[in-house]
Amino acid sequence: MEILTDRLSLRPTKLSDVPALFAVLGDAQAMRHTAHFETLRACRRHVAGHEWQRRRLGYAPWTIRSLADGTILGWGGLFEDPFDPGWGVELGYWFAPSAWGRGYASELAAASVAEANDRLRLPELRAFARPENLGSCRVLEKAGFIRQRYVPELERHLYRRALARQV
Template sequence: MTKIITETPRLIIREFCLSDAADVFEFNSNADVIRFVPDDQMRSIEDAEQVIKDIWLTEYKSNGYARWAVEYKATGKVIGFCGFKFETHPAVQANDIGYRLLPEYWGKGLATEAGKACIDYAKHHLQFKEVLGDVDVQNTGSSIVLQKLGFEFQTQVNHDGVLHNRYLLTL
């Protein structure tokens, strides 16, 4: 059985499992969803299976957390992810929050709802002192979500030639 991390009125936040591969492929191959992270685009369900197995399931075991599936309760469909990872990019050496939802779920407060639930979980179950959120400067929607979650702008950083706004939340 898949481990449920937390729930909100509209969402179940849970660990991914291999049977989620088609949904993971759907949101990670959508041009609008990955517009600001084009290197994350998936080209096949096998790519999705590999990310689930080699990254998320591995990080659940080694860290106790990773990106989690965001399941829409009304339909039971995985509509994206939200959660944390320890970012090892040279520009970032910290726990980072990330979220990604299918476009038809944008503008409904779901990213904020999922983010709040994940942050609350981190406050009670993880040993984080702070969480970073790095957002492409052009991704204003994601910056708004971080601000709604209580993150404060810190600085701008260069991620491989792409300027990002860095936000910080102290837990």
């Protein structure tokens, strides 16, 4: 199912998207606040693990495209991490440097919160951000997330956002 925002198309990731996503997820500089993938194969494995979660849970990160020209800008959305389980449903996003500073992360976060609340009816979302990643911290706070605590083993702040469940 594709979700459209004012400027973005959010849709399930296809294996054919992975080479373009690897240009972002494999870029050490772009991914300096999180892990990056050394190989296309590792990136494909990671994306496939999340797509397996989509089939199981009904959500996983989307391929994020520009509505203006169809360019893949990044990857993100709601997920339960199949590689580091136990944190609950998270919001995460990874964008190409060319997309930074344009409000796309805030647009994605708003769409993700709406999806979590309206369709999935989740009680809460979590997110992580490194303290030095001020842009991501601002995106989360703007989306209604509240910083809970610092998680030393992840070197990140844990954020939480309660959702207004529909009855």
